[in-house]
Amino acid sequence: MICQTIKSGAECGFMTKKGCGFNGGSCHEIIDKCEGCNKVIECETGTYCRVYPDPAGKWRTGKCPTASHLKTDVKDVAQKVNPLKASKRANKK
Numbered sequence: 001m002i003c004q005t006i007k008s009g010a011e012c013g014f015m016t017k018k019g020c021g022f023n024g025g026s027c028h029e030i031i032d033k034c035e036g037c038n039k040v041i042e043c044e045t046g047t048y049c050r051v052y053p054d055p056a057g058k059w060r061t062g063k064c065p066t067a068s069h070l071k072t073d074v075k076d077v078a079q080k081v082n083p084l085k086a087s088k089r090a091n092k093k
Contacts, residue, residue: 001015001016001017002015003015003020003027004019004020005019005020005025005026005027006020006026006027006043006045006046006048007027007041007043007045007048008043008044010041010043010050012027014027014053022053022054023054027048027049027053027054028048028053028054028055028056029046029047029048029055030047030048030049030055031055031056031059033059033063033064033067034049034055034059034064034067035069036069037049037064037066037067037068037069038068038069039051039066039068051066052064052066
């Protein structure tokens with residue numbers, strides 16, 4: 001439904017006919033770690049996350065799973081090779 005409380009005019013999964021169903025009755029503003037994310041929207045009442053009503057809760061366990069402004073480092077782990085087994089495999093062929 002369309003939010004009628006904080007993010008007026010934006011689509012919200014917590015909005016019901018009785019009002020906002022989120023804990024506390026409204027969404028919470030973003031924290032400093034959310035700055036630069038493309039899921040941040042600015043409203044008349046402040047700056048909020050489009051995905052999560054409580055952005056600080058997503059940063060408690062590490063990083064936000066939908067943070068678009070962070071780059072993930074993919075590390076290539078070289079597997080150790082036993083030289084004795086490698087030479088035996090090479091001799092079989």
